[in-house]
Amino acid sequence: MFPTRAAVAIVATALAVVLLFSFKTPAQSRPRTPAADVSQGATPSPSPSDSGASPSPSVGSGFKDGTYTGQDVFTQFGDVQVKVTIAGGRITDVQPLQMPFEKQRSAEITQFAGPQLHDEVLQAQSAQIDTLSGATYTSEAYAQSVQAALDQAH
Amino acid sequence: MSSIVARQQQPGPPPARAVRSAQPRRLLFTAGDVILVVLLNGALVVAMWVRHGGLNQLGSASAKLTAAGQITALVGTYLALVQVLLMSRSPWLERRFGMDGLAQWHRWLGFSVTILISAHVVFSTVGYALGVGNSVAAEAWTLMTTYPYVLMATVATGLLILVAVTSTKMMRRRLSWDSWRFLHLYAYLAIALAFGHELAVGTDFSDDAIARWYWIALYVAVGLCVLAFRVGHPLRMSLRHRLRVARIVPEAPGVVSLYVTGRHLHRLQARAGQYFRWRFLTPTSWWRTHPFSLSAGLNGQYLRLTVKGVGDGSRGLQGLHPGTRLAVEGPYGLFTAQQQSRPKVLLIAGGIGITPLRALLEEIPPKKDAITLIYRARRWEDVVFRDELEQLIRDRRGTIHYLIGRRGSAELPHDPLSVQTLRRLVPDIESRDVFICGPASMMRRVGAILRSIGIPEQQIHLERFALI
Numbered sequence: 001m002f003p004t005r006a007a008v009a010i011v012a013t014a015l016a017v018v019l020l021f022s023f024k025t026p027a028q029s030r031p032r033t034p035a036a037d038v039s040q041g042a043t044p045s046p047s048p049s050d051s052g053a054s055p056s057p058s059v060g061s062g063f064k065d066g067t068y069t070g071q072d073v074f075t076q077f078g079d080v081q082v083k084v085t086i087a088g089g090r091i092t093d094v095q096p097l098q099m100p101f102e103k104q105r106s107a108e109i110t111q112f113a114g115p116q117l118h119d120e121v122l123q124a125q126s127a128q129i130d131t132l133s134g135a136t137y138t139s140e141a142y143a144q145s146v147q148a149a150l151d152q153a154h
Numbered sequence: 155m156s157s158i159v160a161r162q163q164q165p166g167p168p169p170a171r172a173v174r175s176a177q178p179r180r181l182l183f184t185a186g187d188v189i190l191v192v193l194l195n196g197a198l199v200v201a202m203w204v205r206h207g208g209l210n211q212l213g214s215a216s217a218k219l220t221a222a223g224q225i226t227a228l229v230g231t232y233l234a235l236v237q238v239l240l241m242s243r244s245p246w247l248e249r250r251f252g253m254d255g256l257a258q259w260h261r262w263l264g265f266s267v268t269i270l271i272s273a274h275v276v277f278s279t280v281g282y283a284l285g286v287g288n289s290v291a292a293e294a295w296t297l298m299t300t301y302p303y304v305l306m307a308t309v310a311t312g313l314l315i316l317v318a319v320t321s322t323k324m325m326r327r328r329l330s331w332d333s334w335r336f337l338h339l340y341a342y343l344a345i346a347l348a349f350g351h352e353l354a355v356g357t358d359f360s361d362d363a364i365a366r367w368y369w370i371a372l373y374v375a376v377g378l379c380v381l382a383f384r385v386g387h388p389l390r391m392s393l394r395h396r397l398r399v400a401r402i403v404p405e406a407p408g409v410v411s412l413y414v415t416g417r418h419l420h421r422l423q424a425r426a427g428q429y430f431r432w433r434f435l436t437p438t439s440w441w442r443t444h445p446f447s448l449s450a451g452l453n454g455q456y457l458r459l460t461v462k463g464v465g466d467g468s469r470g471l472q473g474l475h476p477g478t479r480l481a482v483e484g485p486y487g488l489f490t491a492q493q494q495s496r497p498k499v500l501l502i503a504g505g506i507g508i509t510p511l512r513a514l515l516e517e518i519p520p521k522k523d524a525i526t527l528i529y530r531a532r533r534w535e536d537v538v539f540r541d542e543l544e545q546l547i548r549d550r551r552g553t554i555h556y557l558i559g560r561r562g563s564a565e566l567p568h569d570p571l572s573v574q575t576l577r578r579l580v581p582d583i584e585s586r587d588v589f590i591c592g593p594a595s596m597m598r599r600v601g602a603i604l605r606s607i608g609i610p611e612q613q614i615h616l617e618r619f620a621l622i
Contacts, residue, residue, distance in 0.1 A: 003332070006332075006336055006441075009336070013340075013343070016309075017343070017347075020305065020306050020309060020347070021306070023305055025299060025300045025301060025302050026299075026300055076361060103355070103357075103360060104300055104301045104302060104355065105282070105301070105355065105357070108282070108286055108296065108300075109285060109286060111286075112285075112286035112287060133214040133216060133284075133285075134214055134216040134217065134284065134285030134286060134287075135285070136214075136217070
């Protein structure tokens, strides 16, 4: 007869494969949503408006108060677009409108790089930020979009 | 069973008139062409990686590792597909490389694939971990639980390693052929399980539609080859010929000849010296095939195979009875008179290895002193086809030498297959084609002797029994 062990192994394998295919990653099981909506992982908590007390335009930096939407920068991993908030002539916040979330790999990099890029811009008060290792394309696109927003604030 | 066979009280050499064998055909493409196609596709896969920026990742360690993870995955998976193709039993490939040549490549490539895929797992996990500042363990967990189909690919890697480990020499000694073979089939499952993550996560495919379709086309091509040659071909052959065991004739202790009859046998094409893979449709052995040479040329009436009860497989054959159905695929093997490059031949048989040589004798043109047969066996009782062989050799005015005895016994203190013996028995050995079939160790020794006396490789022809 066909060896019993082989028959058992075949049934066990078939069960294991069925179980394996019933496994869904979180991204696979939730419906697709626009990238901007899923980007909450990268969205930093609004920073306290440190210079929000003075509503008049600051002399030093020359940025006009308001929110400015940067250019949509295309990268091979997905689009990057940010909204820059100026208060009291200083950059007080950078909100990602679009970050690469399409692929799991991009999402992971975005979650890691998003908050760091936000902090770097606030610290530099310009688009002159260091490229993050492992997120070269995203860093460069982020800086480019920030620069585009700042150009409007002059 | 069949009246044709029942009438033949003394199964002797079949009549030569009905023999219809495959004519030597010009091959549409050569072995070199096949190698070229495999290399070109390999180059294309590497070029794809370069085009997608594989070489530009010179910045951080993370980027370098990730790029290394990609190229090991691409090449490893491509070679895994080549592996499946090599073992698809395609007559096209078999006719050009021989089954034993293909099997040697398969073994060597198999371990390479496992190493490349393991490297891919390590490079990609560490590269991704460095990229996002995760620990390797945490990143491995993230990969398996949040990246699409990566969990399945992880299982696939495990299966691949299982197949490789069970194929090492050490494990092969401990496992039965059936167990090894069964575990080996998990390589197909591994290739299937890994496919999803290649397209879903592989950056070379997710952003490049042409690359994606090319990759899918490779899978489809290999899959079609497997279906055609492993399923379609045996099914067609078996349904057309409807083979049955007609008679079982004992030849020597533990050795029987099976006379197989069926429909349209005159349409069966094979050359003497080739083998078929036989599947005996009995409750105890329907799941495996046995590679057995024909032990007589084709005659349009019956096929004869002669089998010794060795290994896991053949032993079960003793339970066969007349009427047992057979499925068949083939013919395979390059061990034919077509390979003859010189006018004279020397045939060396070891034990049951006589079977393809016995068939081959019929196809070698009869010319005086053109055929010498050396038949090595442990005991006289083990010598099969003695009457047939002597008749065939007499008709062809050739010579037959028996070397009988257990090596190291009183009568045979030295290996009878030595340089001295061969030179004494066959003084013009250098000017002959040598066909050898027997146990692997004997073929290795004799092959080494022949090479040591300067016989060129194209004059040495082996049928490796132990390997298939």
